[in-house]
Amino acid sequence: xxxxxxxxxxxxxxxxxxxxxxxxxxxxxxxxxxxEELKKIMDRIQVPVPIPQLFLRPVEPPGAFELLPDDxxxxxxxxxxNEDRLSLSLxxxxxxxxxxxxxxxxxNQFENVHAHSKNSLYDEYYIDAKATxxxxxxxxxxxxxxxxxxxxxxxxxxxxxxxxxxxxxxxQLTLEKPNMDKLSxxxxxxxxxxxxxxVVNASGDAxxxxxxxxxRGQTCIDLELDIDCQWQSCLHYEWQRCDFPHSSILExxxxxxxxxxxxxxxxxxTQRRVTAKRTRQGIGx
Amino acid sequence: PNVKLVTSDNEEFVVDFRIxxxxxxxxxxxxxxxxxxxxxxxxxxxSIPLPNVTKAVMARVIEWCEKHKNDEPKEEKENDKRxxxxxxxxxxxxxxxxxxxxxxxxxxxxxxxxLEIKGLFNDISQTIANMIxxxxxxxxxxxxxxxxxxxxxxxxxxxxxxxxxED
Numbered sequence: 001x002x003x004x005x006x007x008x009x010x011x012x013x014x015x016x017x018x019x020x021x022x023x024x025x026x027x028x029x030x031x032x033x034x035x036e037e038l039k040k041i042m043d044r045i046q047v048p049v050p051i052p053q054l055f056l057r058p059v060e061p062p063g064a065f066e067l068l069p070d071d072x073x074x075x076x077x078x079x080x081x082n083e084d085r086l087s088l089s090l091x092x093x094x095x096x097x098x099x100x101x102x103x104x105x106x107x108n109q110f111e112n113v114h115a116h117s118k119n120s121l122y123d124e125y126y127i128d129a130k131a132t133x134x135x136x137x138x139x140x141x142x143x144x145x146x147x148x149x150x151x152x153x154x155x156x157x158x159x160x161x162x163x164x165x166x167x168x169x170x171x172q173l174t175l176e177k178p179n180m181d182k183l184s185x186x187x188x189x190x191x192x193x194x195x196x197x198x199v200v201n202a203s204g205d206a207x208x209x210x211x212x213x214x215x216r217g218q219t220c221i222d223l224e225l226d227i228d229c230q231w232q233s234c235l236h237y238e239w240q241r242c243d244f245p246h247s248s249i250l251e252x253x254x255x256x257x258x259x260x261x262x263x264x265x266x267x268x269x270t271q272r273r274v275t276a277k278r279t280r281q282g283i284g285x
Numbered sequence: 286p287n288v289k290l291v292t293s294d295n296e297e298f299v300v301d302f303r304i305x306x307x308x309x310x311x312x313x314x315x316x317x318x319x320x321x322x323x324x325x326x327x328x329x330x331x332s333i334p335l336p337n338v339t340k341a342v343m344a345r346v347i348e349w350c351e352k353h354k355n356d357e358p359k360e361e362k363e364n365d366k367r368x369x370x371x372x373x374x375x376x377x378x379x380x381x382x383x384x385x386x387x388x389x390x391x392x393x394x395x396x397x398x399x400l401e402i403k404g405l406f407n408d409i410s411q412t413i414a415n416m417i418x419x420x421x422x423x424x425x426x427x428x429x430x431x432x433x434x435x436x437x438x439x440x441x442x443x444x445x446x447x448x449x450x451e452d
Protein backbone atom coordinates (compact mmCIF):
# COMPACT_ATOMS: atom_id res chain seq x y z
CA UNK A 1 0.00 0.00 0.00
CA UNK A 2 1.06 3.56 -0.56
CA UNK A 3 2.59 5.36 2.35
CA UNK A 4 3.20 9.06 2.80
CA UNK A 5 6.26 10.35 4.53
CA UNK A 6 5.69 12.76 7.38
CA UNK A 7 7.43 16.07 7.46
CA UNK A 8 9.58 15.27 10.44
CA UNK A 9 10.95 11.85 10.59
CA UNK A 10 12.67 10.23 13.50
CA UNK A 11 15.15 7.54 12.67
CA UNK A 12 15.80 4.58 14.88
CA UNK A 13 18.83 6.38 16.22
CA UNK A 14 16.48 9.05 17.59
CA UNK A 15 17.71 11.67 15.16
CA UNK A 16 15.11 13.85 13.60
CA UNK A 17 15.08 14.46 9.90
CA UNK A 18 13.08 17.08 8.21
CA UNK A 19 11.93 16.39 4.71
CA UNK A 20 9.54 17.86 2.30
CA UNK A 21 6.25 16.06 2.20
CA UNK A 22 6.08 13.73 -0.74
CA UNK A 23 2.90 11.89 -1.30
CA UNK A 24 2.96 8.28 -2.35
CA UNK A 25 6.67 7.98 -2.22
CA UNK A 26 8.59 5.88 -1.61
CA UNK A 27 6.37 2.92 -2.22
CA UNK A 28 6.45 -0.14 -0.01
CA UNK A 29 7.98 1.81 2.81
CA UNK A 30 8.35 -0.19 5.98
CA UNK A 31 8.32 1.31 9.39
CA UNK A 32 10.32 1.83 11.45
CA UNK A 33 13.28 2.39 9.19
CA UNK A 34 16.87 1.84 9.98
CA UNK A 35 19.26 4.74 9.69
CA GLU A 36 20.87 3.31 6.55
CA GLU A 37 17.53 2.89 4.84
CA LEU A 38 16.52 6.36 5.81
CA LYS A 39 19.77 7.77 4.52
CA LYS A 40 19.22 6.12 1.14
CA ILE A 41 15.90 7.85 0.84
CA MET A 42 17.24 11.13 2.12
CA ASP A 43 20.05 11.06 -0.42
CA ARG A 44 17.61 10.47 -3.19
CA ILE A 45 15.26 13.20 -2.12
CA GLN A 46 18.19 15.58 -1.92
CA VAL A 47 17.55 17.42 1.25
CA PRO A 48 18.51 19.83 2.71
CA VAL A 49 16.48 22.44 0.99
CA PRO A 50 18.24 25.73 0.39
CA ILE A 51 17.42 29.15 1.76
CA PRO A 52 13.72 29.61 1.05
CA GLN A 53 12.47 27.01 3.46
CA LEU A 54 14.03 28.89 6.31
CA PHE A 55 11.16 31.19 6.80
CA LEU A 56 8.44 28.64 6.76
CA ARG A 57 7.23 27.32 10.04
CA PRO A 58 5.51 23.98 10.22
CA VAL A 59 1.86 24.26 11.16
CA GLU A 60 -1.14 21.93 11.17
CA PRO A 61 -2.03 19.93 9.15
CA PRO A 62 1.26 18.05 8.84
CA GLY A 63 3.11 19.15 5.78
CA ALA A 64 1.84 22.70 5.82
CA PHE A 65 3.85 25.80 6.57
CA GLU A 66 3.09 29.38 7.18
CA LEU A 67 5.02 32.49 6.44
CA LEU A 68 4.62 35.10 9.12
CA PRO A 69 4.63 38.86 8.52
CA ASP A 70 7.85 39.14 10.47
CA ASP A 71 9.41 36.74 8.05
CA UNK A 72 8.44 38.93 5.14
CA UNK A 73 10.57 41.67 6.58
CA UNK A 74 13.37 39.22 7.09
CA UNK A 75 13.18 38.40 3.44
CA UNK A 76 13.05 41.89 2.06
CA UNK A 77 15.69 43.45 4.28
CA UNK A 78 18.50 42.57 1.89
CA UNK A 79 16.62 44.40 -0.84
CA UNK A 80 16.64 47.66 1.08
CA UNK A 81 19.38 50.27 0.96
CA ASN A 82 20.87 51.14 4.31
CA GLU A 83 18.85 54.33 4.70
CA ASP A 84 15.61 52.39 4.31
CA ARG A 85 16.84 49.68 6.59
CA LEU A 86 17.50 52.27 9.22
CA SER A 87 14.00 53.70 8.82
CA LEU A 88 12.50 50.23 9.12
CA SER A 89 14.72 49.50 12.07
CA LEU A 90 13.36 52.56 13.86
CA UNK A 91 9.75 51.47 13.61
CA UNK A 92 9.84 49.12 16.60
CA UNK A 93 12.12 47.03 18.77
CA UNK A 94 11.24 43.83 17.01
CA UNK A 95 12.14 45.26 13.65
CA UNK A 96 15.36 46.64 15.04
CA UNK A 97 16.34 43.25 16.39
CA UNK A 98 15.44 41.63 13.12
CA UNK A 99 17.48 44.13 11.24
CA UNK A 100 20.49 43.38 13.40
CA UNK A 101 20.50 39.72 12.56
CA UNK A 102 20.11 40.04 8.82
CA UNK A 103 23.36 40.42 6.97
CA UNK A 104 24.21 43.04 4.43
CA UNK A 105 24.48 46.05 6.66
CA UNK A 106 28.15 46.19 7.03
CA UNK A 107 29.27 45.19 3.63
CA ASN A 108 29.32 48.73 2.40
CA GLN A 109 32.17 49.44 4.75
CA PHE A 110 34.21 47.13 2.63
CA GLU A 111 33.30 47.58 -0.94
CA ASN A 112 36.21 45.75 -2.38
CA VAL A 113 35.04 42.29 -1.54
CA HIS A 114 36.91 39.93 -3.75
CA ALA A 115 35.15 40.00 -7.05
CA HIS A 116 36.46 36.63 -8.06
CA SER A 117 34.88 34.97 -5.10
CA LYS A 118 31.35 35.81 -6.07
CA ASN A 119 29.26 32.76 -6.73
CA SER A 120 32.20 30.48 -6.39
CA LEU A 121 32.13 27.21 -4.59
CA TYR A 122 34.33 26.37 -1.70
CA ASP A 123 34.15 22.86 -0.48
CA GLU A 124 35.61 23.91 2.77
CA TYR A 125 36.55 27.23 4.18
CA TYR A 126 38.42 28.12 7.25
CA ILE A 127 38.51 31.36 9.15
CA ASP A 128 40.66 31.87 12.18
CA ALA A 129 39.64 35.09 13.84
CA LYS A 130 41.38 34.28 17.07
CA ALA A 131 43.75 36.67 18.73
CA THR A 132 43.60 39.24 16.02
CA UNK A 133 42.47 42.85 16.18
CA UNK A 134 38.80 43.54 15.72
CA UNK A 135 37.65 43.32 12.13
CA UNK A 136 40.68 41.47 10.99
CA UNK A 137 41.53 37.87 10.66
CA UNK A 138 43.51 35.63 8.45
CA UNK A 139 42.38 32.58 6.71
CA UNK A 140 44.64 29.64 7.02
CA UNK A 141 45.12 26.68 4.86
CA UNK A 142 44.21 23.41 6.40
CA UNK A 143 46.41 21.06 4.49
CA UNK A 144 45.02 18.03 6.19
CA UNK A 145 41.58 18.58 4.77
CA UNK A 146 41.08 17.39 1.28
CA UNK A 147 39.13 19.14 -1.46
CA UNK A 148 39.55 22.41 0.33
CA UNK A 149 40.08 25.68 -1.41
CA UNK A 150 41.45 28.29 0.89
CA UNK A 151 41.47 31.92 -0.11
CA UNK A 152 43.80 34.51 1.11
CA UNK A 153 41.80 37.28 2.62
CA UNK A 154 42.77 39.49 5.42
CA UNK A 155 39.60 40.99 6.68
CA UNK A 156 36.82 39.41 8.64
CA UNK A 157 34.14 41.30 6.84
CA UNK A 158 35.64 40.52 3.52
CA UNK A 159 35.41 36.93 4.57
CA UNK A 160 31.83 37.51 5.49
CA UNK A 161 31.16 39.10 2.14
CA UNK A 162 32.59 36.06 0.46
CA UNK A 163 30.46 33.86 2.64
CA UNK A 164 27.38 35.66 1.55
CA UNK A 165 28.16 35.11 -2.07
CA UNK A 166 29.86 31.77 -2.10
CA UNK A 167 28.41 28.38 -1.69
CA UNK A 168 30.42 26.96 1.15
CA UNK A 169 29.91 23.38 2.06
CA UNK A 170 31.82 23.28 5.26
CA UNK A 171 32.81 26.33 7.21
CA GLN A 172 35.17 26.10 10.11
CA LEU A 173 35.32 29.10 12.32
CA THR A 174 37.49 29.96 15.24
CA LEU A 175 36.31 33.14 16.84
CA GLU A 176 36.93 35.16 19.88
CA LYS A 177 34.63 37.69 21.40
CA PRO A 178 35.62 40.87 19.55
CA ASN A 179 34.67 39.33 16.24
CA MET A 180 31.56 37.55 17.29
CA ASP A 181 28.98 40.30 17.20
CA LYS A 182 29.84 41.39 13.73
CA LEU A 183 30.03 37.95 12.30
CA SER A 184 26.98 36.46 13.90
CA UNK A 185 24.38 38.38 12.01
CA UNK A 186 26.33 38.35 8.80
CA UNK A 187 26.24 34.60 8.88
CA UNK A 188 22.58 34.54 9.67
CA UNK A 189 21.67 34.37 6.01
CA UNK A 190 24.52 32.21 4.88
CA UNK A 191 23.96 28.55 4.45
CA UNK A 192 26.42 25.84 5.22
CA UNK A 193 26.00 22.15 4.95
CA UNK A 194 28.53 21.68 7.69
CA UNK A 195 29.53 24.19 10.26
CA UNK A 196 32.21 23.87 12.85
CA UNK A 197 32.57 26.73 15.26
CA UNK A 198 35.03 27.16 18.04
CA VAL A 199 34.52 30.13 20.31
CA VAL A 200 37.28 31.07 22.68
CA ASN A 201 37.70 33.60 25.46
CA ALA A 202 34.03 34.44 25.53
CA SER A 203 31.66 34.53 28.43
CA GLY A 204 28.71 32.16 28.40
CA ASP A 205 26.11 34.77 27.60
CA ALA A 206 28.17 36.22 24.76
CA UNK A 207 28.69 32.75 23.37
CA UNK A 208 25.02 31.91 23.57
CA UNK A 209 23.98 35.16 21.95
CA UNK A 210 26.43 34.44 19.21
CA UNK A 211 25.10 30.94 18.77
CA UNK A 212 21.54 32.21 18.72
CA UNK A 213 22.31 34.65 15.97
CA UNK A 214 24.36 32.15 14.07
CA UNK A 215 21.79 29.43 14.18
CA ARG A 216 18.93 31.52 12.96
CA GLY A 217 18.36 30.55 9.42
CA GLN A 218 20.87 27.74 9.29
CA THR A 219 19.83 24.58 7.59
CA CYS A 220 23.06 22.71 7.90
CA ILE A 221 22.82 19.20 9.14
CA ASP A 222 26.21 18.83 10.72
CA LEU A 223 26.81 21.49 13.27
CA GLU A 224 29.51 21.31 15.82
CA LEU A 225 30.06 24.04 18.32
CA ASP A 226 33.09 24.06 20.49
CA ILE A 227 32.91 26.66 23.19
CA ASP A 228 35.60 27.37 25.67
CA CYS A 229 33.84 29.27 28.40
CA GLN A 230 33.70 29.35 32.13
CA TRP A 231 30.03 30.12 32.51
CA GLN A 232 28.31 26.84 32.31
CA SER A 233 25.23 27.69 34.37
CA CYS A 234 24.77 30.93 32.50
CA LEU A 235 25.12 29.15 29.20
CA HIS A 236 22.62 26.51 30.14
CA TYR A 237 20.15 29.10 31.34
CA GLU A 238 20.45 31.20 28.22
CA TRP A 239 20.34 28.17 26.02
CA GLN A 240 17.06 27.06 27.52
CA ARG A 241 15.65 30.49 26.85
CA CYS A 242 16.89 30.60 23.30
CA ASP A 243 14.36 30.23 20.61
CA PHE A 244 15.42 29.59 17.07
CA PRO A 245 12.21 29.80 15.12
CA HIS A 246 13.86 29.89 11.74
CA SER A 247 16.38 27.21 12.29
CA SER A 248 16.12 23.93 10.49
CA ILE A 249 19.05 22.41 12.22
CA LEU A 250 18.28 18.88 13.12
CA GLU A 251 20.38 18.52 16.16
CA UNK A 252 22.88 20.69 17.92
CA UNK A 253 25.63 19.42 20.05
CA UNK A 254 27.65 21.92 21.99
CA UNK A 255 30.91 20.89 23.49
CA UNK A 256 32.01 23.01 26.36
CA UNK A 257 35.67 22.62 26.31
CA UNK A 258 37.22 22.46 29.69
CA UNK A 259 34.04 21.36 31.37
CA UNK A 260 33.31 18.18 29.58
CA UNK A 261 29.71 19.20 29.32
CA UNK A 262 27.64 18.78 26.26
CA UNK A 263 24.33 20.29 25.36
CA UNK A 264 22.04 18.53 22.96
CA UNK A 265 19.18 20.26 21.35
CA UNK A 266 16.95 18.90 18.69
CA UNK A 267 14.81 20.96 16.45
CA UNK A 268 11.46 19.99 17.78
CA UNK A 269 11.45 23.32 19.59
CA THR A 270 9.75 21.90 22.61
CA GLN A 271 12.30 19.24 23.24
CA ARG A 272 15.57 20.39 24.59
CA ARG A 273 17.78 18.04 26.37
CA VAL A 274 20.66 19.29 28.39
CA THR A 275 23.26 16.95 29.65
CA ALA A 276 26.30 17.90 31.56
CA LYS A 277 28.85 15.24 32.05
CA ARG A 278 31.73 16.49 34.04
CA THR A 279 34.71 14.63 32.82
CA ARG A 280 37.30 17.09 33.88
CA GLN A 281 37.97 18.29 37.32
CA GLY A 282 38.44 21.66 38.90
CA ILE A 283 36.56 23.76 36.44
CA GLY A 284 33.24 25.42 37.05
CA UNK A 285 30.42 24.23 39.25
CA PRO B 286 3.43 16.90 -21.44
CA ASN B 287 1.41 18.13 -18.51
CA VAL B 288 1.92 17.90 -14.77
CA LYS B 289 -0.78 17.79 -12.14
CA LEU B 290 -0.36 20.07 -9.14
CA VAL B 291 -2.71 19.79 -6.19
CA THR B 292 -3.13 22.76 -3.87
CA SER B 293 -3.90 22.75 -0.14
CA ASP B 294 -7.60 23.14 -0.88
CA ASN B 295 -7.49 20.08 -3.14
CA GLU B 296 -7.73 22.01 -6.37
CA GLU B 297 -5.94 20.32 -9.23
CA PHE B 298 -4.00 22.42 -11.71
CA VAL B 299 -2.72 20.85 -14.89
CA VAL B 300 0.27 22.78 -16.13
CA ASP B 301 2.83 22.44 -18.84
CA PHE B 302 5.94 20.51 -17.86
CA ARG B 303 8.08 23.58 -18.54
CA ILE B 304 6.02 25.64 -16.15
CA UNK B 305 6.20 23.00 -13.46
CA UNK B 306 9.97 22.94 -13.84
CA UNK B 307 10.15 26.66 -13.11
CA UNK B 308 9.58 25.76 -9.49
CA UNK B 309 12.65 24.21 -7.93
CA UNK B 310 10.46 22.56 -5.31
CA UNK B 311 8.18 20.93 -7.87
CA UNK B 312 11.14 20.02 -9.99
CA UNK B 313 12.76 18.22 -7.05
CA UNK B 314 9.56 16.47 -6.17
CA UNK B 315 9.12 15.26 -9.74
CA UNK B 316 12.65 14.00 -9.73
CA UNK B 317 12.07 12.19 -6.47
CA UNK B 318 8.92 10.64 -7.86
CA UNK B 319 10.71 9.58 -11.04
CA UNK B 320 8.51 11.75 -13.20
CA UNK B 321 10.17 12.73 -16.44
CA UNK B 322 9.13 14.69 -19.48
CA UNK B 323 9.40 11.62 -21.68
CA UNK B 324 7.42 9.37 -19.41
CA UNK B 325 3.78 10.25 -19.93
CA UNK B 326 2.60 7.42 -17.73
CA UNK B 327 4.46 8.74 -14.71
CA UNK B 328 3.08 12.22 -15.31
CA UNK B 329 -0.45 10.96 -15.63
CA UNK B 330 -0.38 8.67 -12.65
CA UNK B 331 1.16 11.11 -10.19
CA SER B 332 0.19 14.47 -8.90
CA ILE B 333 2.36 16.86 -6.93
CA PRO B 334 0.89 17.91 -3.59
CA LEU B 335 1.56 21.52 -2.65
CA PRO B 336 0.21 21.85 0.89
CA ASN B 337 1.38 25.44 1.29
CA VAL B 338 -0.31 26.96 -1.71
CA THR B 339 -3.99 27.74 -2.02
CA LYS B 340 -5.99 27.67 -5.21
CA ALA B 341 -6.19 31.45 -5.52
CA VAL B 342 -2.48 31.94 -5.00
CA MET B 343 -1.59 29.06 -7.29
CA ALA B 344 -3.59 30.64 -10.09
CA ARG B 345 -1.57 33.83 -9.72
CA VAL B 346 1.70 31.91 -9.63
CA ILE B 347 0.78 30.05 -12.81
CA GLU B 348 -0.18 33.30 -14.50
CA TRP B 349 3.26 34.68 -13.70
CA CYS B 350 4.96 31.49 -14.86
CA GLU B 351 3.02 31.46 -18.12
CA LYS B 352 4.33 34.90 -18.89
CA HIS B 353 7.91 34.05 -18.00
CA LYS B 354 8.17 30.49 -19.27
CA ASN B 355 10.21 31.50 -22.29
CA ASP B 356 12.53 33.83 -20.43
CA GLU B 357 16.21 33.23 -20.79
CA PRO B 358 17.69 31.98 -17.55
CA LYS B 359 19.08 35.01 -15.77
CA GLU B 360 22.54 35.11 -14.36
CA GLU B 361 22.78 35.26 -10.63
CA LYS B 362 22.08 38.84 -9.76
CA GLU B 363 24.96 40.85 -8.49
CA ASN B 364 24.67 42.73 -5.27
CA ASP B 365 25.42 46.37 -5.71
CA LYS B 366 28.58 47.80 -4.30
CA ARG B 367 26.81 48.53 -1.03
CA UNK B 368 25.92 44.91 -0.52
CA UNK B 369 22.27 45.43 -1.31
CA UNK B 370 20.34 42.94 -3.35
CA UNK B 371 19.09 44.66 -6.46
CA UNK B 372 16.46 43.49 -8.86
CA UNK B 373 14.78 45.30 -11.70
CA UNK B 374 11.06 44.61 -11.91
CA UNK B 375 9.84 44.58 -15.49
CA UNK B 376 6.87 46.66 -16.61
CA UNK B 377 4.71 43.57 -17.00
CA UNK B 378 5.59 42.40 -13.51
CA UNK B 379 4.87 45.84 -12.06
CA UNK B 380 1.48 45.73 -13.71
CA UNK B 381 0.96 42.17 -12.48
CA UNK B 382 1.63 43.10 -8.85
CA UNK B 383 0.37 46.65 -8.68
CA UNK B 384 -3.13 45.86 -7.46
CA UNK B 385 -2.02 43.49 -4.76
CA UNK B 386 -2.14 44.96 -1.30
CA UNK B 387 0.46 43.96 1.25
CA UNK B 388 -1.44 40.96 2.59
CA UNK B 389 -1.85 39.41 -0.82
CA UNK B 390 1.75 40.14 -1.70
CA UNK B 391 2.73 38.26 1.44
CA UNK B 392 0.69 35.25 0.39
CA UNK B 393 2.19 35.31 -3.06
CA UNK B 394 5.64 35.75 -1.63
CA UNK B 395 5.07 32.79 0.66
CA UNK B 396 4.13 30.67 -2.34
CA UNK B 397 7.09 31.87 -4.41
CA UNK B 398 9.28 31.18 -1.44
CA UNK B 399 7.94 27.68 -0.90
CA LEU B 400 7.90 26.80 -4.58
CA GLU B 401 11.32 28.35 -5.02
CA ILE B 402 10.49 30.43 -8.04
CA LYS B 403 13.31 32.88 -7.80
CA GLY B 404 12.13 35.36 -10.41
CA LEU B 405 8.71 35.79 -8.83
CA PHE B 406 10.22 35.93 -5.37
CA ASN B 407 12.61 38.67 -6.45
CA ASP B 408 9.81 40.62 -8.11
CA ILE B 409 7.70 40.60 -4.96
CA SER B 410 10.58 41.33 -2.62
CA GLN B 411 11.63 44.26 -4.73
CA THR B 412 8.03 45.49 -4.95
CA ILE B 413 7.71 45.51 -1.16
CA ALA B 414 11.14 47.10 -0.85
CA ASN B 415 9.99 49.80 -3.27
CA MET B 416 6.94 50.41 -1.09
CA ILE B 417 9.29 51.15 1.79
CA UNK B 418 11.89 53.07 -0.16
CA UNK B 419 12.35 56.70 0.86
CA UNK B 420 9.77 56.59 3.62
CA UNK B 421 10.39 57.71 7.17
CA UNK B 422 10.04 55.29 10.04
CA UNK B 423 6.67 56.64 11.16
CA UNK B 424 5.33 56.38 7.61
CA UNK B 425 6.52 52.78 7.39
CA UNK B 426 4.99 52.01 10.77
CA UNK B 427 1.68 53.40 9.60
CA UNK B 428 1.82 51.56 6.30
CA UNK B 429 2.40 48.17 7.95
CA UNK B 430 0.43 48.88 11.09
CA UNK B 431 3.46 48.62 13.36
CA UNK B 432 3.20 49.92 16.90
CA UNK B 433 6.39 51.76 17.78
CA UNK B 434 7.72 50.73 21.17
CA UNK B 435 11.06 52.50 20.89
CA UNK B 436 11.69 55.52 23.06
CA UNK B 437 13.25 58.64 21.61
CA UNK B 438 16.43 57.86 23.52
CA UNK B 439 16.56 54.39 21.97
CA UNK B 440 15.97 55.79 18.53
CA UNK B 441 18.76 58.27 19.08
CA UNK B 442 21.07 55.47 20.15
CA UNK B 443 20.26 53.44 17.03
CA UNK B 444 20.88 56.46 14.83
CA UNK B 445 24.15 57.09 16.57
CA UNK B 446 25.30 53.52 16.05
CA UNK B 447 24.37 53.53 12.39
CA UNK B 448 25.51 57.04 11.59
CA UNK B 449 28.00 55.67 9.12
CA UNK B 450 25.25 54.49 6.81
CA GLU B 451 23.69 57.90 6.45
CA ASP B 452 25.99 59.27 3.81
